[in-house]
Amino acid sequence: MARKVKLVSHITVGHFFETHGESLKLEPINSSDGFNRKINEPSLNRPGLALAGYIDHFAYMRVQVLGNSEVEFLNKIDSEIRRERIRTICKTDIPCIVISRDARVHQDMLDICEEFRISLFRTPLNTMRFINSATFHLEHDFAPTTTAHGCMLDFRGIGVLIKGKSGSGKSETAIGLVERGGALIADDHVKIRNVNGKLTAFTDDFSRGFIEMRGIGIINVTNIYGLGSIRPDATLDIIVNLRPYSDLNEVDRVGITRETDKVLGVDVPIVDIPVAPGRDTARLVAVTALDLQLRRLGYDMAAEFNNRLSEKLANTTPPSPFTTHY
CATH class of the missing domain: 3.40.50.300 (P-loop containing nucleotide triphosphate hydrolases)
Incomplete structure (x- = not known):
């Protein structure tokens, strides 16, 4: 029996926050200028390798999640290198960035996300729990x-x-x-x-x-x-x-x-x-x-x-x- 099938190619960051922000305990920590950006895949990505300098095969179309490892790494490297690495991933048109475990966000991250109009969120959930829960929600959104x-x-x-x-x-x-x-x-x-x-x-x-x-x-x-x-x-x-x-x-x-x-x-x-x-x-x-x-x-x-x-x-x-x- 032929049926009309609706396929979802993307959702906006604003839709993601409005629909799932409460259950994922998301808190916006910069302006909403990036709410119109598109999330094109139902998976999430931890950009550890990209922040270390390896940008090949970077999954830029996904929500980027920074856990304790990524945050600590950024805090320990040279300030000039830190700004360069953050700017590099922000240039790739990522949808948004989520900081897990309520980790402190470095000012360089705030400034560069504002420059590129990328939404920055914080959540008290630990990294894996947030990734599992967000993936569940996104799979339903893209189904x-x-x-x-x-x-x-x-x-x-x-x-x-x-x-x-x-x-x-x-x-x-x-x-x-x-x-x-x-x-x-x-x-x-x-x-x-x-x-x-x-x-x-x-x-x-x-x-x-x-x-x-x-x-x-x-x-x-x-x-x-x-x-x-x-x-x-x-x-x-x-x-x-x-x-x-x-x-x-x-x-x-x-x-x-x-x-x-x-x-x-x-x-x-x-x-x-x-x-x-x-x-x-x-x-x-x-x-x-x-x-x-x-x-x-x-x-x-x-x-x-x-x-x-x-x-x-x-x-x-x-x-x-x-x-x-x-």
Whole structure:
């Protein structure tokens, strides 16, 4: 199924600070003139070699992080060499510089960053903790995303995307799963991102917890079912298509083989469930989710039945064509 994919080529330093500054405990220590600079890669770099004079292969497109080693090195070298080395890396169009462990920033660093309009931040986090946390945030910022029309829920740890034509009963099924202990992630407009091969579904903050019910209107799921009835995101584990009952003959009845749908390059299992008056669709989707959970634990109900049937046929002696029956 073709989907429009959004790829992120860069984010600005200002966006990085506004979005993640609080969790990373970033404190700006110069002007905001460099907030328009671009971060072009989701990785970070420690410029120790560049500050020592080796500038070849310098990862200038990344956020530069100075820990205790880099700061102490700059404090101990000759002042003229220090200014030259700092100016050299600043000339390469780096996005910004972060000083970890609340280390004291040398005046030369402040002056040269102001000269080149490069944002300088300080954080109390130790160097590796900051790098790990910032990398996690940047990977989410740069992750390719797409959208899907449907209802996304987490049911007992399985992320289920319910799809179907308008009026097929997606919202009613979603509410039925919420009443069985599920949590609503998104209704109608589901966003999906791929971070290192893992698909995560979410929605915009303003619409989280709301769902449209035909004949009733927009309802706030949290107000009716409590805080446990919603979640900000969930892993996309399976797609359930609600299909008209007239398509019954086209639907797999055994479940030995599972079709998949490729979402952002990742194969996601897909199951078709016929919808008809009187069928408890929410219960069928719940059973589908629990079946997937069992498969992940190594137990395949359809495969077990198929093996039993094969053993039964293998152990059954066919009647002789010369046997006379009276």
